[in-house]
Structures are given as C-alpha cells and as structure tokens.
Amino acid sequence: MEYTFDQFVTQVHAAIAATGRVPEDLIEVQKPKANVPADLTLPTFKAARQAGVAPPKLASELAVALQLPADTLVGAVAVAGPYLNFSMHPAQLAARVLYDVLSYGDTYGHDDEGQGRTVIVEYSSPNVAKRMHVGHIRSTIIGQSLNNIYRALGYHTVSDNHLGDWGKQFGVILAAVMRDGKPQAEGEHALAELEALYTRYSTEMKEHGALDDEARRWSLQLEQGDPQARELWQWSVDITLQANRRNYDRLGVTFDHIYGESFYEHMMEDVIAAALAKGAAYRDEDGSVVVPEQDKLPLFLLQRKDGGTLYMTRDVATVLFRLREFNPARIIYIVGSPQELHFRQLFALVRAMGYAHDVELVHVQFGTVFDAQGQPLSTRRGNMVYLELLLDEAVQRARAVIEQKNPDLPEAEKQEVAEIVGVGAVVYNDLYQDTRRNITLDWDKMLSTDGNSATYLQYSYARCRSILRKATEDAGTDEPATTLDAAVLALLEAPAEQSLLRHLAQFPAAVRDAGARYAPFVIADWCYTTAREFGVFFEQCPVLKAETPALRTARLTLVAATAQALKNGLWLLGIRVPERM
RNA sequence: GCCCUCGUAGCUCAGUGGAUAGAGCAAAGGUUUCCUAAACCUUUGGCCGUGCGUUCGAUUCGCACCGAGGGCGCCA
Incomplete structure (x- = not known):
C-alpha cells in the first residue's frame, strides 16, 4: 500500500x-x-x-x-x-495526508504486506487451576497487540492460547481435590481455592512419599483416560476458562483456538519416533530419549527414563501440528525471557528433524516483573499481584480522578470511562517500552495519568472528540464540518499544524516497523508523539474560534484525522478510547 | 564454566553506522475572561558502563572486560 x-x-x-x-x-x-x-x-x-x-x-x-x-x-x-x-510541500502534505486518514478511516495504517501469508501467534497460556497474575498479563497483552498488528498488516492471523493443562502438576491437583474435595466458590475465588489446595498438598508431599505416589498415580490415570480423572480435569479446565474469560473480555483479548497442551498428548509417540528416526535424538541406556548438545545448545530430554513425556515433547508436537493444520509463514511465541533457551532448543530440534525450514520461528521474549523492593513476584513470597485485582484497582483509581475532574458526567458514563481508563493504564504499562526489559511494579507509575501514559493519550482523543462534538452542535447537523478540499486544507500552514500533519503521515510506517520488530512500543511511541503534537496544536491554534470559516473547517478536518489516527493506533495496542473524560 | 538479555540525564525509557543524542518523571519558574489545566511553555540536568579495534564517520558494528537480570537432563 x-x-x-x-x-x-x-x-x-x-x-x-x-x-x-x-x-x-x-x-x-x-x-x-x-x-x-x-x-x-x-x-x-x-x-x-x-x-x-x-x-x-x-x-x-x-x-x-x-x-x-x-x-x-x-x-x-x-x-x-x-x-x-x-x-x-506544505499544501500537498495537508491535502494528501488528511485524505489518506479520513478516506481509509478505521483502516488507515493497514497494509497488504502480509497478503496471502499466515502468522500464528501464541500468547497468554496460563496454567489451569491457577489465577492469572502479572506474569501472564504480559504475554496476554503483548500477544494480543501483535495479533492486532499482524492482522492490520494483512496477514491471516491465528491466535492460540496454549493452556498449561497437562503434566505432572495436574496429578497433584487431582490427588488434592480427591482428598480435600472440590472448591465450592466461583470464578477467581474457585481458582484461589484450587491454588491453596495445590500448595498445601505439594508441601505435605515432600514429607510423605505416599502422597507423591498418589499424585503420580492420578497423573498416569489422567493420561490413560480414566473417566473420573478425566471428568475432574475437564471441570478444572472449564472453571479456569470461565474465570479467565472475564479478564480477557475486559482486556479485549480473543483467541481463535484454545488447544492447550493436552490436545497434543496423543502425538507424543510419533514425535519421539520421528526424532529418533531423523537421528536428531538417541535413546540412552537408562531409557530416556536425549537430544545431544549442539552449537553450544546444551543437551535436553524428549522423554524421561520412566517413559513420561515433557514440555518439550508437547511443544515439538505443537509445531508439527501447526505446520500441517495452518501452513504458516511464521509462528510467534510470546513467552518470558527465562524460557529463551527452551525455544532455541525447540527451534533447532524441529529444524534438525527436517521441518519448518521456510517458516520463521520467533520467540518474542519479555522481562520479569519485580515488586518495588526488587523482588520477583511469587505466590510463595506473598507479593503476587493477580490480574482481576489489578484491573479492579486501576479502574477504582481512574474512577476517583473522574469524580474530581468531571463530576457532572452521568453515572453510567463515569463507570464506563473509569473502566476504559483503568484497563488502558494496565495495558499500556506492558506496551510502552521494549518488552525485553524487566519491569518494576509501581502502582503510582503504572496508573499515572501524565507524561507517557495511556490516560494522556485517551485524554488527547477525548479533547479531539470534544471539539468535533461542539462543532456539530453549533452547526445543528450530524455531519462534522470537515472537508477534503485541497484549497481549504492548504490553509494549514502553521508550524504546529504542519508538524502534526507530518506525524500523522508516519503512522503506516510505524505499524510496519512494529510488525517487523515484534514491538508494539513503536506504535505506543507514535501515539505518544501524536498526543504531544496535538497538545501543542491545541494551545496554539484555536479551532472553533479560528480567524476565518475556511480555516475553522480545515482545522476541524485536522482534528478529525488526529482523532481517527490516534484511535487506530490505540486499537492496535488493545486500548479503547472515551468520547469524554 | 558456557549461553541469552540489558547498561544512554538523579529516576523510567526512546534513538542502533551519519548533521547540535531526545522524551516523561523528579526539581525550579510561568500560562486558565478563550475548543476539557488529566493540558501547554521555559530552565536546570549527558566522558551514551570501560578499553581496544573496523570505518571518511561509532552511542550504534566487532573483540575483551566490568556491572545487573535470567538460563544450562528427567518441572512448565
């Protein structure tokens, strides 16, 4: 394009x-x-x-x-x-850019570079029977944004929530529930109870070997399709998905598939056989299947000596399934930096097995979240921050500001705006900088409303909309008084106007760049600069009280385009915009 | 020991071969009879971790070192 x-x-x-x-x-x-x-x-x-x-x-x-x-x-x-x-050329710039923005509308910035190609984006991937916390939210938010960006770039995207619903951990959950009973609560509370059950059982397990055996037995029964184990497993998956869905809805997160690790269980034997047949792995004397060290990648296992399969085995199966099912040009994993080695090993093994030579396998890694004292967040430390509570807190803080700044808004709108602003702040906190960086969880900073913050961007949008709303009210019509007449738009020659126009023209490049770099922050940066340029324009160039009617119309058009482009940029980040705030 | 990421203003971060290295926060001062002051303007603040190399030119590329975080066989 x-x-x-x-x-x-x-x-x-x-x-x-x-x-x-x-x-x-x-x-x-x-x-x-x-x-x-x-x-x-x-x-x-x-x-x-x-x-x-x-x-x-x-x-x-x-x-x-x-x-x-x-x-x-x-x-x-x-x-x-x-x-x-x-x-x-100033006049050409004004006419052509405003035409671009307003005629493309919601698709301004979209592209056709991905035409005919499929990208698979794997993100979120929380564990079953656990609440989502700040760790998952990074993957979820970054992944959803990348998914949005690739779709805008014309790719056919397939998003997959690779649920952690298998492995030995599940044997522990089954054993614990069988012993202590199912939680009766609902939503996140049920998950919290399951976490508590799990923790208690694991602790006792370390001292009582019998409990450990019991967990392993349940894990095996699950794999063998025991009806009781299977039913309890399904119940856990269901309540987890149900609780998570509330969070996903608030964040605007959607998936094309939620296969989960369990989906690949029946492909384990084939994966191991193929790796052995291709000479990518060998069977050790103790029975385990080993992928030897290569190119400084340390050796790793594909099968335990007791015959059990591993995370890696399922991940290989996942790649092979995706290649068969979707024929992708690219598979992108949004997973934290600690798993960097795992993915390098995975990609190397898949290629050694003769697959995916013309497919880009990408691990988009992100840094760890630390608390204000510099400690990693963990349930054990008791400093864990859960997603639902985080969102609620953010919305509550936004609500408090609205009460103070704009007390006359109708109650329903106050709540709606608080939700948009609060959730936006949380989302932006994970997207405004390079994802590789570790981040410190600082409530005041995350929910700050000035500087490079979601609130500032949303505020800028609301100001644009406010001007446009007043303009239509004045005119007594539904149509915004804008124009694409080049002669009128040529009046936009003030430095602030030209600067804003130039920047609006850069949006498509920002979207392409964000895609090429797997970096939503490139778009966040663009949005931020747009808001600042608009801020200057707002101060220097009166719109409704412009010197002449023609200039007023030209400026209204610029405001309409700014609002549109800002909305498009924020949409790619997964952040909604309020009409007023 | 090996591997990966990061090191830029007091703090949080952009910039990654080219012209005087940019923002926000913090600090100090200013702007509201006027479209939302959740805003705007001004000022202060930098041996771009250190050294050596490649280049007409290095914050950007290479090598070495220092510092921070993470990873390295039967967890995910």
Whole structure:
C-alpha cells in the first residue's frame, strides 16, 4: 500500500536517480534527525567518494541537477553540507495526508504486506487451576497487540492460547481435590481455592512419599483416560476458562483456538519416533530419549527414563501440528525471557528433524516483573499481584480522578470511562517500552495519568472528540464540518499544524516497523508523539474560534484525522478510547 | 564454566553506522475572561558502563572486560 509518505519517498528516490549522478544502490535516503528541518535526507558520502568529489560539492550539484514533476510532493530541497535535504510541500502534505486518514478511516495504517501469508501467534497460556497474575498479563497483552498488528498488516492471523493443562502438576491437583474435595466458590475465588489446595498438598508431599505416589498415580490415570480423572480435569479446565474469560473480555483479548497442551498428548509417540528416526535424538541406556548438545545448545530430554513425556515433547508436537493444520509463514511465541533457551532448543530440534525450514520461528521474549523492593513476584513470597485485582484497582483509581475532574458526567458514563481508563493504564504499562526489559511494579507509575501514559493519550482523543462534538452542535447537523478540499486544507500552514500533519503521515510506517520488530512500543511511541503534537496544536491554534470559516473547517478536518489516527493506533495496542473524560 | 538479555540525564525509557543524542518523571519558574489545566511553555540536568579495534564517520558494528537480570537432563 502506498500512503502519502511512501509516495514522497518514491518521488525523491526517482528524482535523484534521474540526475544520473548517484548509482541506484547508493541512493540511501533516510529520515533525518528530529532537529533537522526536513522530511528526508540523502547523505552523499558514499556517492561522493565513488565519484571522487567532496560530499558538499556533490550535494550542491545534485540540488541544481534535480528536476521535479509538476504535481510533486517535494516542496523544498536544501543543501546542508554533505546532506541533501527534502521537505514535503506544505499544501500537498495537508491535502494528501488528511485524505489518506479520513478516506481509509478505521483502516488507515493497514497494509497488504502480509497478503496471502499466515502468522500464528501464541500468547497468554496460563496454567489451569491457577489465577492469572502479572506474569501472564504480559504475554496476554503483548500477544494480543501483535495479533492486532499482524492482522492490520494483512496477514491471516491465528491466535492460540496454549493452556498449561497437562503434566505432572495436574496429578497433584487431582490427588488434592480427591482428598480435600472440590472448591465450592466461583470464578477467581474457585481458582484461589484450587491454588491453596495445590500448595498445601505439594508441601505435605515432600514429607510423605505416599502422597507423591498418589499424585503420580492420578497423573498416569489422567493420561490413560480414566473417566473420573478425566471428568475432574475437564471441570478444572472449564472453571479456569470461565474465570479467565472475564479478564480477557475486559482486556479485549480473543483467541481463535484454545488447544492447550493436552490436545497434543496423543502425538507424543510419533514425535519421539520421528526424532529418533531423523537421528536428531538417541535413546540412552537408562531409557530416556536425549537430544545431544549442539552449537553450544546444551543437551535436553524428549522423554524421561520412566517413559513420561515433557514440555518439550508437547511443544515439538505443537509445531508439527501447526505446520500441517495452518501452513504458516511464521509462528510467534510470546513467552518470558527465562524460557529463551527452551525455544532455541525447540527451534533447532524441529529444524534438525527436517521441518519448518521456510517458516520463521520467533520467540518474542519479555522481562520479569519485580515488586518495588526488587523482588520477583511469587505466590510463595506473598507479593503476587493477580490480574482481576489489578484491573479492579486501576479502574477504582481512574474512577476517583473522574469524580474530581468531571463530576457532572452521568453515572453510567463515569463507570464506563473509569473502566476504559483503568484497563488502558494496565495495558499500556506492558506496551510502552521494549518488552525485553524487566519491569518494576509501581502502582503510582503504572496508573499515572501524565507524561507517557495511556490516560494522556485517551485524554488527547477525548479533547479531539470534544471539539468535533461542539462543532456539530453549533452547526445543528450530524455531519462534522470537515472537508477534503485541497484549497481549504492548504490553509494549514502553521508550524504546529504542519508538524502534526507530518506525524500523522508516519503512522503506516510505524505499524510496519512494529510488525517487523515484534514491538508494539513503536506504535505506543507514535501515539505518544501524536498526543504531544496535538497538545501543542491545541494551545496554539484555536479551532472553533479560528480567524476565518475556511480555516475553522480545515482545522476541524485536522482534528478529525488526529482523532481517527490516534484511535487506530490505540486499537492496535488493545486500548479503547472515551468520547469524554 | 558456557549461553541469552540489558547498561544512554538523579529516576523510567526512546534513538542502533551519519548533521547540535531526545522524551516523561523528579526539581525550579510561568500560562486558565478563550475548543476539557488529566493540558501547554521555559530552565536546570549527558566522558551514551570501560578499553581496544573496523570505518571518511561509532552511542550504534566487532573483540575483551566490568556491572545487573535470567538460563544450562528427567518441572512448565
């Protein structure tokens, strides 16, 4: 898809090529530093070296030789030492960008680069019979955002919640429930009780071997399809999904599939047989199946000596299933950094087995969450923060601010806005920076409403909507008084207007970049800069009281486009926007 | 011992071959008869962890070291 800025780049490139002074492969136009008053620059160092002239000289000569077509987007060409700088034509910029944003609407920023290709995104993946906590929320939020981004880029996306519903841990749950009885509570409370059962049983298990045997027995019975074990397992899965769904709904998280680890159980034998047949693994004397060390990847097991399978075995089966079922171009796992080695081993093994050579296997890793004292969050330490409580707390704090800032809103709207703002703050906390970083759980910072925060972005959107609402009320019509008339939009030549327009033009590039880097924060950054640019515009350029009716219309159009683009950006992050706040 | 991630302003982070390294928070000061002050403006604040190399040019690439976090056979 060719948006305005793409066309500008194409035109600059073509104009430079047409001079015949720079070889095609040395035309490396790039975005200049922010303090340079230009939209694109050509550093002439390499071409000058090849031509045997000084870079500033080449830059000057190129400036003279450049020929631009009549309807070009290029407004100004300037020589700055060794750099040849290009700026967009102010009137063209306004007309073309606003046309892009308003005619594409909700799909402004979308692209067709993924056309015909499938991306599988695995995220969230909480354990059954446990409450979701801050650890899961990172995977959930980052994954949902990446899923949104790839869909916008034209990929066919398949999202999968790889539920932790199998393994030895489940034998413990079964044994504990059989002994102590099923929790009678509902939702997260039932999960909390299950956690308590699990913890108590595990603790006792360490001292009483009989309990350990009992857990293993249940684990085996489950694998063998024992009806009672199976029923209890299904019940646990159901109440977990039910409780989680409430959280997912609030976060706007959806999945195409929730297969879970158990889904792959019947494929274990084939996986092990295939690994052995391909020579990627061997059977050790003690009966275990070993994948030997290779390329500094330490050896690991595919099967225990007692015949049991492992997380890795199921993950290999999962890859093979996905390849067969969806024929993806890319599989993306959103899982914490501690599992980095696991995924490198997994990917290497799958390839050694002869699969996925033309498929990108990607582990998008994220850092650990620490508490204010720098301690990792854990149930054992008692500093764990659970998702539902986190969201409730965030919404409550947002509500308190609304009472103070905007007490006249109707009750229902107050609650709605509090939910949007509170949840948005939690989501943004996981997306505003590079996911690889460890984060410290700081309530005040996470829920702060100024600076680079979700609230600031939502506030900017609400201000835009407020202006547009008043404009339609004044006019007594339903239609916003905007225009796509180039002559009118040419009035947008104030620095704040031009700066905002330029930035709106960068949105499609931000979406592509976010996709290429698996980095939602690129979009968060774009949204933040948009809000700041709008803030300046808001101060400097009166809209409803603009000097002339034409300028008023032009500015209203800019406001409408800003609101639209900001909404699109926040949507990709999974953050909703309020009309008022 | 080996492997991975991170090290940029007091704090939290962008920038990752090119022009004077940017934001927010914190600190100090200013702006509201005017579209939402949950806002805007100004000021203060940097041997870009250290060293050596590659390059016309390095915060960005390579190597070594230092510091922080994580990982390395029968858990997930």
